[in-house]
Amino acid sequence: MSEPTESSDPLKVSRFTYRQLQGLRQGSTTTPLRVVAHIDLDAFYAQCEMVRLGTPRDIPLAVRQWDSLIAINYAARPFGINRLINVAEARKLCPDLVLQHVATFREGEGGRWAYREDSFRNISTDKVSLDPYRAQSRKILQTMKDALATWGANNTEVEAQNPKQELSAVLEKASIDEVFIDLSPLIYRALLQRYPELRIATQDENRDAELPIPPTTALQWDTDCLVDLDQHETEEDDPGWDDVVMLIGSEIVRSVRNAVWEKLSYTCSAGLGRNKMIAKLGSACNKPNLQTVVRNRAVQNFLNGYKFTQIRMLGGKLGDQITAAFGTEKVSELLHVPLEQLRTRLADHTATWLYGIIRGEDRSEVNPRTQIKSMLSAKSFRPSINSLDQAEKWLRIFAADIYGRLVEDGVLENRRRPKVITMHYRTAQSRSRQIPIPGSGAIDENLLYDLANTLLRQVVADGQAWPCSNLSLSVSSFEDGVSNNKAIEGFLIRGDQAKALSHSSRPRDADNSPSEQASTEKRRKLDGDGGKIKSFFGNQSHLEDTSADEPGSLQEPVEMDAELDGIPREEHDDWHFAKDLASQDREEAKGSQPSLPTKSSARGTTARGRGGRGGGSRGKPEKGQMRLAFQ
DNA sequence: CGGTTTTCT
C-alpha cells in the first residue's frame, strides 16, 4: 500500500478490512467506517412560528417570552438581534421585527393553551406552553424516520441476502430540535449494492483481509460543506472507503433534510462525522440550511480550530477546571499534553476521555431513543407568591399541562406511564420531594393534582415556605406498556419474525393530531398558509373532561376490552413479563460502553428496596430505553 | 432520593 500506483491497480488494497466493513452492520462504535449524523433545526422555535404564521423566510422574526427573546430567525440576525437583548432593544434595532409571544396556559383555563395577544402582560396569570413546538418536533421526527425507512428502498437485493439484518438507521432524539442518526447500517447496505466487489469473502476466516480499493478517484460532494483536510493530507490522494461512506451518508442526510423541507417546510443543518461529537460540532458549522462533512482525514484540523470548552460536557465546570489546570482553552495546545500529565490533574477516566475526545475519538452510541424520559412544568414567580392558595392554582395548571402531554405520549392507551412525580420548590433555598405514582388505575389530571398537592404539603411543612420564587412539577421514570394482545405477541416472537410483524401491527401514532391524518399538505409557497395553522393547533384541551373517557380518541381500536381506566391485574403481570423478555432481547445484541467523563461511573442498577408490590420489575440493566416491537 | 450540573431555545 506504499506504492505510488494508479488507483485502479488491482494489486492495491484498501487500508480497511472486511471486519471494519462488517462493523457497519451492527453499529459498531469503533469501526473507522462509522458514519453518524447530527441534524439540528435552524432557530427551531422561530421556524415553528414562521410556519404557523406563514411568514416568509426573509422577514425578521423572533419568539418572545415575556420581555425576553428565546429564538431569533436568520433574517433577524443581521440586525444585531440576539438572545441577550429585550423586546424594546430589539424593536429599536429592527422596527419591522415580527415578535411572536409563545403560547400560554392561563389560570382558570385548565390544560388549554393558546396564542394570546396579551400574554406578555399577564406573566402573573399565564404560564408558557411549549406544546406547539413539541408537536412540530414529533412531526419532523416522524418525517425523518419515514425518509430513512424509504431511502434506497427500491433495491432490496442485499436485504434478501441478509434476511437477519435489519439494516436500518438508528435515530436518537437528542432534544426538541436535534437528532443523532447512526447511518452505518444503511450505508452498509448501499455499499454492497453499489460495489459488488465488497460482497465477496465475508467468510469468517477472511475478516482481517483488506478490502479492494474504491473504484473512484474523485467524489462528487454536491452542496456539502467540506472541512479542510489535516496537515500532510491532500485532496489529490484517492478517496478511501472512509470517504465513500461519508459521501453516501451525506446523500442520505440530504434526502432526509429535503423530506423535512418538502413535507413540513422546515430547514435544518447537519453535520456528518465518524462519531456523535464530530457530527454535533459539524452541524453548527454552516447554518442555516447546510450540511457539513468532517472526513476522517480532516478531523484533527477540524478540532484544532476549537476551544475544547465548546465540546459537549466541557462547557461548564469541568472545562474551567481543565483550563485552569493546563493554562489553555485551545484543543491544539491541549493536544501537546501527554496522557500521564492529564492524569495528574484529573480523575482517571476523565483524563482518558479527554485525551481521546480532543483527538476526535468518541465511542458513545446512538441510542434508539425517540421518547422523552421526563416531563416538567414550571413557573418562576416575580414577585414571589406567598400562600398555599396561590401555589395550588399553579399546581392545577401544571397538572393539566403534564396530563395533556401524557395523553400525547399515550397514557390513555397504556403505552407508557410515569412512575414518579416530583415537586421542586424554591424559596431562599430550594427543595424537592417525590413520591410514586400508584401503579394501578388510570392517571388523570385530578390524580396528578392530588399527588402534587400532597407534595406541596410536605414541602411547605418542612421549612420556610414563603415567599416562594419558583415551583415546578415533573413526572419521570417512565415505564413502557403495551396496548393490546397483538403487541404482546410481538414481544414473544423473536428476531426475524418480530420484524415482519413490527410493521403491520403498528398501533396508531399519537404523534399527530387526530385531525390531520393524511396530511398531504405539501407545496408550501413562501406565503399563504396552506392549512398549516389548522394542523398546528392539533390537540390541546383535555381540560375539564375529567369525567369522560372520550371514546372518540380510540379510533382504530386496539381490539381488546378497552380499559381506559387502568390495567387489570393479571394483564399487568403479563406486561411485566413481556417487558423482561424484551429486555433480554436487547441485551444479547450489544456490548456497549458509553464512555463518558464521569467521576465514578459505578452504573447504579441499584435494585432499589422498594417494599411495595408494584415495583417488581427485576433488575433491568437498560440504559437507553428499550424499543417496543412496534415502535 | 434529593441535589447539582450541563445543555438548549
Next chain:
DNA sequence: GGAGAAAACCG
C-alpha cells in the same frame, strides 16, 4: 440573562 425544559450525574 432569565425562563422553561430535559438529561445525566453524584453521593
